[in-house]
Amino acid sequence: MTNSLPSEFSISIILIGLVLGQSCSSEKDDHVKTSLNVKKENEPTCRILILGDSITEGYGVSQHQAFPALLERKLNHEFPSSPHATYKVINAGISGSTTSGGVSRIEWLLKSNPDYLIIALGGNDGLRGVPVIETKNNLEKIILAAKEKDIPLLLAGMKIPPNYGDNYTRKFSHLFKDLAKEQEVDLLPFLLEGVGGDPSMNLPDRIHPNPAGHQKISNTVFEALVQHLPSKIQ
Template sequence: MTNFLFHGLALCLVFLLGSLACSEGYEEARTTASKVPPNNSFKILILGDSLTEGYGILEKEAYPNLLEGKLNQELTPQTETTYQVINGGITGATSSGGVSRIDWFLQAQPDFLILALGGNDGLRGVPVSETKENLSKILATAAKHQIPALLAGMKIPPNYGLTYTSEFAQMYQDLAEHHHIPRIPFLLEGVGGDPKFNLPDRIHPNPAGHKIIAETVYQSLARQLKTIP
């Protein structure tokens, strides 16, 4: 698995996913061209935040790495394709950050996009319309480059009221329908809120939680990959 993230030594700020995060621009600048994967595999970019990066656990324990292994073990014999997952997760990332980074990540020439952003927006109370517009821009950019996509939905606690929480959850369904793409209803299904599957901060999944996430993503992703020539 390719991880586009180098951890800088710059002063970090506390983000609302309970993490220490360096600025997205700094992280992006620290990444080198040597991290771009070779052109001998089907490349899947997961554009996400700390949940995707694997905050608080080893890189090999994060769901993108587990997903890559599962794809090559279970799907490769059926499709005769080798899969490479690009971990585009950055702690503290927001939808606006995703808009600013998508063109840069596309230099890796991914064949498929999994969009897993929006959680930090929801925890900060960013207007749903703004988050929706940003995610839509990312999906439109992928479509412009003829890159099929899968949208990973998120849910948030009712800190900003039930109306906001409901509109936030509905946003992912609306985006999937508008862009005619499949959707994972909830990336953290079976993991979110369960202390057995989360770190002590009760926010970020532990290795056991990432195994469940990898399975959740695999079930949706495999169906799509089987339809790609």
Template sequence: MSFKAALGFFASLAITALLSAGPVRAEPLKLVGFGDSLMAGYQLPATDAFPAKLEKALRDKGHAVEIANAGVSGDTTSGGLARLDWSIPDGTDGVILELGANDALRGIAPEETEKNLDAMLARLKERGIPVLLAGMLAPPNMGADYAARFNGIYARLAQKHGVPLYPFFLDGVAAHADLQLDDGMHPNAKGVDAMVAAMLQPVETFITSIQAKE
């Protein structure tokens, strides 16, 4: 085989390989952080909110993602259910769902919280949008009975809907005064860093599962 013929042969192979490799995602993976003040970044600059810092951490690891902040301070699961469709636009590739803390703080019946979260998960499933469910724990002052009814909500719903669960959104930050604002509830910038570091691997697994289905 002449050099020119060989060059043409290998060029043909390269083109065939490119065509058979399948479509390449042209845009970043679009995620939405849907939640309350813990997601919104209460009293923090926008760049210090959880979605922004998580996006940066993922990009630093080579993931092409964009994470929209759909957190609303003071939101309950009832409020989240009411705004779900317009807060999560068409074209969203995945949602990190974090709600329930304000329900517990207000003493809302855990059965109502579970009903609302159940409806949100069902609605997102209907729309074909994968969800990573971020759990919450009842504050100690609500008592053992309330905690027993509230704390099991997230595991039950994750199993029912077949979605991944991150058990406690404030893991590593709750009860650590140096990672909280003066109110003793919301994370400060260092607290958000700790939350991102703890949740990074589960989120990487989540986005890998999304990409595997494309």
């Protein structure tokens, strides 16, 4: 194993954590919906919507410590002279969310008129053994929904342990890269790069990122945005 991919045991622990809170996801979904504000025409704020699961939600840490909030602060700090007056990162993460859940939420979320979309879903699909083609089709639906509104996006890749055999794991590992190429969208190869499997980057449960882990994820996503979307972000 390389340092970019945690041990099989550690990945299993991480992915198990992504499904915590699934029983109350509908309630949290309503909360996300009611907390969104629609962007007004010619509003100078640049809005970045992150569609994800418990990692995005910030399970186990304060909202201001979760990577979406850290990313928002970093963007505003690094680009103070940007044409955009401010950057606003919308946290649309829900514990236990799958790509199917993302499909059910995306149309409503896009009504807030975000300028950019980051898709950070798929880990829970892999944990549950959802057919790879189903996960791919769901992600494609989310991508097409954004494209229909001319919203550029970044697809964040996920990695899973070989719980369902080498064939499934191999297909899953190629899913994000293949889809990004087919749909001509930008790809962040692994959202948890440098975080997954590192005890110093995770809570005592060895499942969810701690504040240091969220800081690392924030930096990873920031670097991807700057690399892939410089003219649109800066």
